[in-house]
Amino acid sequence: MDPPPKSWSIHTRAEIIAKYQIMERVGSGAYSDVYRARRLSDNLIVALKEVHDYQSAFREIEALQILQNSPNIVVLHEYFWREDEDAVLVLEFLRTDLATVIREAKKEGGGGLSTGEIKRWMIQILCGVDACHRNMILHRDLKPSNLLISDDGVLKLADFGQARILMESGIVAADDNPQLYEHDILNQEGSLQPLVGFPPTVCQEGYGIQEQGTVNKDEYFRILDELKTKSSADDIDKETNIHDGNTSCLATCTTSDIEDDPLRSSFAYEAEDARDIGHGSLTSCVGTRWFRAPELLYGSSDYGLEIDLWSLGCIFSELFTLQPLFPGTADIDQLSRIINVLGNLNEEAWPGCSQLPDYRIISFNKVENPIGIEACLPNRSPDEISLVKKLVCYDPVRRATAMELLQDKYFNELPFPVPASELRVPLTKNGQDEDSSGGWRDYNEMGSDSDFEDFGPVNVTTTNTGFSIQFP
Numbered sequence: 001m002d003p004p005p006k007s008w009s010i011h012t013r014a015e016i017i018a019k020y021q022i023m024e025r026v027g028s029g030a031y032s033d034v035y036r037a038r039r040l041s042d043n044l045i046v047a048l049k050e051v052h053d054y055q056s057a058f059r060e061i062e063a064l065q066i067l068q069n070s071p072n073i074v075v076l077h078e079y080f081w082r083e084d085e086d087a088v089l090v091l092e093f094l095r096t097d098l099a100t101v102i103r104e105a106k107k108e109g110g111g112g113l114s115t116g117e118i119k120r121w122m123i124q125i126l127c128g129v130d131a132c133h134r135n136m137i138l139h140r141d142l143k144p145s146n147l148l149i150s151d152d153g154v155l156k157l158a159d160f161g162q163a164r165i166l167m168e169s170g171i172v173a174a175d176d177n178p179q180l181y182e183h184d185i186l187n188q189e190g191s192l193q194p195l196v197g198f199p200p201t202v203c204q205e206g207y208g209i210q211e212q213g214t215v216n217k218d219e220y221f222r223i224l225d226e227l228k229t230k231s232s233a234d235d236i237d238k239e240t241n242i243h244d245g246n247t248s249c250l251a252t253c254t255t256s257d258i259e260d261d262p263l264r265s266s267f268a269y270e271a272e273d274a275r276d277i278g279h280g281s282l283t284s285c286v287g288t289r290w291f292r293a294p295e296l297l298y299g300s301s302d303y304g305l306e307i308d309l310w311s312l313g314c315i316f317s318e319l320f321t322l323q324p325l326f327p328g329t330a331d332i333d334q335l336s337r338i339i340n341v342l343g344n345l346n347e348e349a350w351p352g353c354s355q356l357p358d359y360r361i362i363s364f365n366k367v368e369n370p371i372g373i374e375a376c377l378p379n380r381s382p383d384e385i386s387l388v389k390k391l392v393c394y395d396p397v398r399r400a401t402a403m404e405l406l407q408d409k410y411f412n413e414l415p416f417p418v419p420a421s422e423l424r425v426p427l428t429k430n431g432q433d434e435d436s437s438g439g440w441r442d443y444n445e446m447g448s449d450s451d452f453e454d455f456g457p458v459n460v461t462t463t464n465t466g467f468s469i470q471f472p
């Protein structure tokens, strides 16, 4: 079923302007425009998010309804959604975000972030992610600009437009049944109705650790625990092997890979989602590249909550260094950067990786001297490095869960996390997030049609099976 046509303007929606005074537009994303507004009944300042994409709106509303009582998740006050119009979500207004905090800290005289501050930001992020994962919700687009912050220092996960819910009774792909959804919300504008009524279904999507069938939350975490125990039993800490960097690598791709996948952008997942439905798999084209887990970059459609944990590791590293950990300019560059740090991706590093859809399509020259996470975190303590390594590791089952990390001794040691009220919160958002400003400019890949444009000169050689690309 086609999504309803877009509304012309939020300003002409009688049901909205009857309750809200719309002030200025405060942001826009790939699928939305966000306005600051005042609720007429009590003068509360809110954010009105007009979502131009049907699936995205559906996902965000559904996830936020489930997560409503979580202190580190943005509050959804109500929503408006009628046939033939864009959904409008009424959210609590949060003035700034973690990307702005990092940017301000990086400025000359910004003073960086103290360890106590970093710990408090991390704890709040972990609480938000833990709430999602306990409810079997994958966020799928965790990044600093999606972590909004209130004036009193409370951090909240936002932008659930790419979220997926792995339900206890099996995974229900909400977008499988838009008709039912329409039925549920018609004439219910302005009220938070639970989106109930989905029939129990068999599992339609993979969890990353099981191909099909019904699995409940406890079972999911039990299996994950077993896998973790197993992998730590024969654990050799390969990441302690630190040498000087060898930053050159060779990627070999088939011709079809280049034609089909020149750009796996965060803005192109919709078509794949449609294709996925009914095939029991998730799309690999989610998230923003710099925070995208290697299983996604290798085309996995059978992944789990662990993709959020990888993103978390990238965010934590950025809190420590105020620089993105893997600022890839294209998907292959993204993988290349990861491999140059973590080392070669093989069965030893990640049992099962050779089964990833694109594993044999994208190959890299052997990296003799991986840089190692330590080198990316200069002047940080062993505990801090260890924390990032627990998340930024190839094998998804080895990644620590949010709950495990919340219990990490790091947070109970000096210097203690500062209270949220003592965090330094920028009182303005620059109006530019990482998609459009300064050192983050490369983040926005929409200008490029090719995975290779951003590299400058690359050496492409045709072979019998495709071609090889030598990256400088």
Ligand SMILES: Nc1ncnc2c1ncn2[C@@H]1O[C@H](COP(=O)(O)OP(=O)(O)OP(=O)(O)O)[C@@H](O)[C@H]1O
Pocket (backbone or CB within 6 Å): 026, 027, 028, 029, 030, 031, 032, 033, 034, 047, 049, 074, 091, 092, 093, 094, 095, 097, 145, 146, 148, 158, 159, 160, 161, 433
């Ligand atoms: N609750 C809110 N309070 C204040 N500003 C908000 C709020 N929600 C979103 N914004 C701002 O609006 C902009 C777009 O929001 P959001 O990222 O949720 O939209 P999107 O279309 O899903 O974006 P993306 O392209 O990142 O997927 C962002 O700059 C964000 O900071």
